[in-house]
Amino acid sequence: MNKQIISLNKICKRFPLEIGGVQQVLFDVSFDVNVGEFVTIMGPSGSGKSTCMNIIGALDSATSGKYELYGRDITTMTNDELAVVRNEYIGFVFQNFNLLSKRNILDNVMLPLMYRGMPKHDRIRRSREMLNLVGLEKFETYLPTQLSGGMKQRVAIARALSGNPKLILADEPTGALDSTMGNEILRFFKKLNKEMGITIVMITHEFEIAKYTNRIIHIYDGRIVYDGPVPKNENVLLKSEKRHKR
Numbered sequence: 001m002n003k004q005i006i007s008l009n010k011i012c013k014r015f016p017l018e019i020g021g022v023q024q025v026l027f028d029v030s031f032d033v034n035v036g037e038f039v040t041i042m043g044p045s046g047s048g049k050s051t052c053m054n055i056i057g058a059l060d061s062a063t064s065g066k067y068e069l070y071g072r073d074i075t076t077m078t079n080d081e082l083a084v085v086r087n088e089y090i091g092f093v094f095q096n097f098n099l100l101s102k103r104n105i106l107d108n109v110m111l112p113l114m115y116r117g118m119p120k121h122d123r124i125r126r127s128r129e130m131l132n133l134v135g136l137e138k139f140e141t142y143l144p145t146q147l148s149g150g151m152k153q154r155v156a157i158a159r160a161l162s163g164n165p166k167l168i169l170a171d172e173p174t175g176a177l178d179s180t181m182g183n184e185i186l187r188f189f190k191k192l193n194k195e196m197g198i199t200i201v202m203i204t205h206e207f208e209i210a211k212y213t214n215r216i217i218h219i220y221d222g223r224i225v226y227d228g229p230v231p232k233n234e235n236v237l238l239k240s241e242k243r244h245k246r
């Protein structure tokens, strides 16, 4: 088995500006993530975290640099190939859950499986298993609007898991939740990571949430200023920003 899931090498990202010119958002971002890691990406608002995550998730491409997912060069793939990679390897979890509001919970969880051409009865069985895993098996006929924020995020996690991904990418999964629900979601992620060996890369603003993970990559102004184990307190990360400012 390939030990490295993600390998970013000197990734740069520039966005064209409407008024002309370009804005560079990522500067030579390089890091690897190995199978089984649980990694947090932190950094101030606008520092480039989501941009980096979108590149990792093959939702956007880098302007320069090399990105390999499972040893396969993502930079040279066509859009169709990228769609297959996303669907087969990656489960996405977003801050605002991204559930289809007019479809019930079971339909929402089944959705990624439809793109795989899985027969309907298998889709239903698999999705029920996943709802069971997140403790929502009694709610399959509910609409997302009838659930709490924490429950909606659990549905989104069940959906992400339904395709049996090796990697979960979560962009501020607790951003819309109170701290009790946020902690509950993180305990669940921890369990998926430990017991099922799923590799997780998560963005958060909250150090308390990052403490559940094994490694922090701190981005500041589009550059990595810290990459290591979760420090005892957040000051270590803030100091790494200051070192960069000098």
Ligand SMILES: Nc1ncnc2c1ncn2[C@@H]1O[C@H](COP(=O)(O)OP(=O)(O)OP(=O)(O)O)[C@@H](O)[C@H]1O
Residues within 6 Å of the ligand: 015, 016, 023, 025, 043, 044, 045, 046, 047, 048, 049, 050, 051, 052
């Ligand atoms: N599609 C785009 N076109 C132009 N600029 C963009 C685009 N996406 C992001 N940016 C710019 O890139 C910078 C970084 O944005 P990004 O969303 O990655 O930040 P972030 O660290 O995720 O912030 P937050 O914590 O607020 O979510 C911002 O200045 C943003 O305006």
Ligand SMILES: [Mg+2]
Residues within 6 Å of the ligand: 049, 050, 051, 171
């Ligand atoms: Mg963001």
